[in-house]
Amino acid sequence: MDKSSTGLGLETELRLGLPGVGEVEKNDKKRAFCDISGGAAAAGAGNNKNQVVGWPPVCAYRRKNSFNGVKMYVKVSMDGAPFLRKIDLSSHKGYSDLLMALEQLFGCYGIDAKNDEKGWNAEEALEDADKCEYVPIYEDKDTDWMLLGDVPWEMFVESCKRLRIMKRSDAKGAKDLLKALAAKEDYSSSLSN
């Protein structure tokens, strides 16, 4: 996947990767989850199969009907909501689909800035970034809290145990986590240069 800078100040390239990696700093916070809904292929430098979309080539119907049985209901909690809900991950096709369903479930709009039938548009998503009030995170098999969108959808469905919709303003911990992660990436990439 092309990672070369376009020479513009604004990096509009979308990929599935940690925010802040090789990106202009000011985009860190805004890109936190607004680019989750994109889903561009991430063939990338390391051909680690865990990072690759649509691999191995098992067709969508088969994936949906095998692996972990029929339904994959997980609890969803939302900061400030009096009770939790449950959502069936296996009935969604991808991150955008899921985020839209979460918005409808909690009757709030602001988890996913993009709601555009015409497809993802980098400029619009970045403009709307400030409207994103919430950060969707999930607990994985190792009981770590992860940001949605880093891994291919199928992998996410396999490893997600529960979801949480964290209020951005309350997500100081998450922000710090993201900053720390970004700093770590910058550090290790600076080491390899």
Place this chain on the structure above:
Amino acid sequence: MAYSFPEEVLEHVFSFLSSDRDRNAVSLVCKSWYEIERWCRRRVFIGNCYAVSPDIVIRRFPEVRALEMKGKPHFADFNLVPEGWGAYVHPWIRAMSEAYPLLEEIKLKRMVVTDESLELIARSFKNFKVLVLSSCEGFTTDGLASIAANCRNLRELDLRESEVEDLSGHWLSHFPDNCTSLVSLNMSCLGSEVSFSALERLVARCPNLRTLRLNRAVPLEKLPNLLHRAPQLVELGTGAYSADIRSDIFSNLAEAFSVCKQLKGLSGFWDVVPAFLPAMYSVCSGITSLNLSYATIQSPDLVKLVSQCRNLQRLWVLDYIEDSGLEALAASCKDLQELRVFPSDPFGAEPNVALTEQGLVSVSEGCPKLQSVLYFCRQMSNAALVTIARNRPEMIRFRLCIIEPQAPDYLTLEPLDTGFGAIVENCKELRRLSMTGLLTDKVFEYIGNHAKKLEMLSIAFAGDSDLGLHHVLSGCKSLRKLEIRDCPFGDKALLANAAKLETMRSLWMSSCSVSFGACKLLGQKMPRLNVEVIDERGPPDSRPESCPVEKLYVYRTVAERRADMPGFVWMMDGDKALAFS
């Protein structure tokens, strides 16, 4: 000459020609044969819905009774084609509802079908008989209800692998009481439970029912009720194959199976409880097709079942069968023609089952009629591939997926060029090939030199340079479909072989190195190709021309530019202004 036979005689002669190729050849003989043939063509197959427009088809073939059409490219199955790309069937249905009132059959694959389309079909075609929706999406069970309610002579309703919004199971109850014409019903992709009594009554009143594929929600204990009402069944897809382990359930099931003397094909088998497998042993000797690819049962149970199926021709199974199970298969099933082994844990880092290249080698040795293979595994060697190639020179379809991209020969750590080279060199009838593992440009040289009958080639994470692509495009005379992902193929080979693309149905390239500039050039040079740049990063001209596009889909077409492109698809026309309006 053309005038020596009256039209009716020629028409009668042509009626014996069912193959499209033959009919196309006939229509090229002379103008009058063209005219006669076009008026009596009843079946049309359109491999790419955007290659032609409804108007063109209707104008040329005014008396069509059956349409078969495909939409999205194959890689859409792996989520590589973004949602909203296209392949909408509605314009076709609208046009045909006026032009073909006598239409009887519609078979679609990878297309977007809406309830509106289904309702229009149900209303427009009084003699509608066959609806097959394979890997389609966009409709709900309400659309199915319209079909059930209105198509008086419905013979086939087959929803294989489609994604249906399941509002309720009530649609099935819309088949009227006087509907007795069903021959084939495949509802296996649906989630909701249908009214069992409605299903029972439907099955009972359709004496010609040959194929019944149930959905998961139909409980095993009730299966005997259906089998008793349809002992003439040839193909059965069970629902969930599990129940409380009770002897009465078992004996009822066994008895019901024993009544079905015509059964040749079995599928379904979700949630299998192995204890119930012996209930079907009585039919095994007649079974020629067995789809156990959703059955999470272990090798010993699989072996017990499969070794009873001495006449098996087609087996789809999970890799739980393991090498030992495949060896047993090779020993028992000498008529085996097609084997598909799917991965039980494709995303796991480590192998979870003892399935290696050896299993496939055993089958290639033991099954003299083996001609079609789809095999997922985690290791492969050149030696194994060479053995397989030598054992089975009549192989027609060979699709190998080694789960780790660019995995080398695990014994020698070399690329698998030699192995796949042996496949194309020995298997002169090979029509379809999918390759994985570590592969250099060399393998493409072998393919270009030897794979003269190859029609479809799928490549991933392979090759070193444009030379690889050039070998394929310049050497494979019969190539119709080429799909490539994550390969370092760029502009040179593509542009040098532009003319070849007009002889093919389509070319797909994603995550390769084809620049936007080259795409534009290709679009300009080749007006009879649609060159679609699919890019979710925004307009390609907001980046340098040398920047590679995310995805490229090129296909020949005689239709006008399509009017239904979403915001992330750009058509590379000769006129640049048009392309970006």
